[in-house]
Every structure is written in C-alpha cells, then in structure tokens.
Amino acid sequence: MFNPRPRIESIPITPRHACHVIDDALLEPERWVDFAAVHAQDFVESGHNAYPGPELRMDDAVSAHLDAFFAMHLRGLLGARRTERMYSRMSIATRAPAALHPRQRIPHVDRLDASRTQCLAASVLYLFKDATLGGTNFYVPRRPQAEILQLMADANTLPVDAFERSTGIGPAYMRGSNAWFEQVLSVPARFNRLIVYDGGLLHSGDIASPDKLTADPRQGRLTFNGFFVCRRALTA
Numbered sequence: 211m212f213n214p215r216p217r218i219e220s221i222p223i224t225p226r227h228a229c230h231v232i233d234d235a236l237l238e239p240e241r242w243v244d245f246a247a248v249h250a251q252d253f254v255e256s257g258h259n260a261y262p263g264p265e266l267r268m269d270d271a272v273s274a275h276l277d278a279f280f281a282m283h284l285r286g287l288l289g290a291r292r293t294e295r296m297y298s299r300m301s302i303a304t305r306a307p308a309a310l311h312p313r314q315r316i317p318h319v320d321r322l323d324a325s326r327t328q329c330l331a332a333s334v335l336y337l338f339k340d341a342t343l344g345g346t347n348f349y350v351p352r353r354p355q356a357e358i359l360q361l362m363a364d365a366n367t368l369p370v371d372a373f374e375r376s377t378g379i380g381p382a383y384m385r386g387s388n389a390w391f392e393q394v395l396s397v398p399a400r401f402n403r404l405i406v407y408d409g410g411l412l413h414s415g416d417i418a419s420p421d422k423l424t425a426d427p428r429q430g431r432l433t434f435n436g437f438f439v440c441r442r443a444l445t446a
Contacts, residue, residue, distance in 0.1 A: 290440030
C-alpha cells in the first residue's frame with residue numbers, strides 16, 4: 211500500500227517541532243480515490259470535531275497498514291516509541307464559509323485523550339490533484355494561553371452571533387494570521403503527498419477557494435487522515 215522507500219523532508223514549524231513530508235506516499239493512490247467514490251454515500255459528518263465536512267471511518271486492516279508505515283518511518287521523528295492506539299478515516303471538506311461553525315473558523319488541536327507520558331501524532335494524505343483546494347497551515351498563539359483556551363471554549367458554546375461579536379472572527383476559513391493566531395508554516399497540497407506532525411500543534415486546512423469544494427470524491431478535497439496516541443520516547 212505504501213511506498214517502501216519514502217523520502218522524508220522535515221520542515222520546521224517551531225524550534226521544537228517539524229512537519230514531515232513524504233511525496234509519492236502510496237503505490238496506487240488512484241485506487242484510494244476509486245474506493246472513496248464507490249463509498250461516497252457512506253461519508254457522514256461527525257459533529258464532534260472541527261472538520262468541515264463528511265468523514266468515512268476506515269476499518270482496522272487499513273489503519274494497521276498506516277500504523278505500520280508510521281512506526282517504521284515516522285514515529286521516532288516525533289519523539290515517540292510505541293503506538294498505543296490509533297484510527298484512520300477519509301474526509302472531504304465541503305462546508306461553505308457561511309455554514310462554518312465557530313470552531314471551524316479557527317485553528318485547532320487534535321482532541322485525543324493523552325497522559326503526560328504520551329504524545330499525539332496526526333497525518334494527512336492529500337488525494338486530490340487540484341492543489342488550489344489547499345494544503346495545511348500551522349499556527350502559534352498571539353495571545354496568552356488563558357485567552358486562547360477561552361476562545362476555544364467560546365467557539366464550542368457561544369451562539370454564532372455572540373461569538374462573532376466577542377472575537378471579531380467572521381464566517382471564513384482561517385488563512386494567514388489574525389489578532390489571535392500567527393501562521394508559521396503553510397504546506398501546499400500535492401496529490402499523494404503525506405504530511406505527519408504533532409497533533410497538539412495548532413493547525414487548519416488552507417482552503418483559499420471554498421467555492422471549489424464538493425462532496426464528489428473525484429473532484430473534491432479528499433484526504434486520508436490518521437490519528438495516533440503514542441508512548442513518549444525515554445529521554446536521558
């Protein structure tokens with residue numbers, strides 16, 4: 211399924227973290243697009259996360275292949291030594307800006323329960339050929355942590371109008387920097403490109419042309435995503 215000899219480019223996000231990029235990650239990426247097209251009616255919106263579109267949970271056999279590739283080539287780069295649990299899904303971004311929930315307008319971190327002895331990792335594999343559908347942006351806060359935590363809480367609890375009044379954040383996909391967050395890296399999309407990063411970092415899809423979004427897996431912003439909870443590597 212995956213390229214047995216991947217070339218990994220590590221791009222700094224912060225002084226302590228990097229985004230690890232692998233092009234030509236899958237041996238037969240078109241087959242994954244075909245699979246998504248066959249199962250297009252099975253994609254559903256989860257409602258519990260920040261993803262702006264429907265998702266399709268992958269079975270354990272598919273996730274196991276991704277986990278094996280992650281363990282062999284990438285886990286050590288993230289300071290992890292064992293995967294304790296993970297899952298994978300396909301996703302298609304479809305929401306128009308006017309339909310975005312407040313939590314979909316700001317960068318997010320992946321919300322997986324983890325202890326201090328664990329770390330989070332996430333992967334995105336782009337399965338679309340139109341690069342203008344957008345890659346992934348990474349951010350750091352511009353305000354104190356307490357204010358950022360309150361913003362995230364408000365994004366999940368306040369009515370839309372109240373959220374817009376109190377934050378100044380309107381109905382748009384997050385791109386570039388604003389008063390709350392500074393964009394520090396943008397990784398462009400490329401067909402069959404896999405990126406892997408610390409899921410605890412602030413990130414969001416770089417969707418510059420939302421008018422192009424569609425639920426058609428052959429034309430839309432189709433991705434294959436993995437989420438990992440790992441045991442931290444021992445340090446001296």
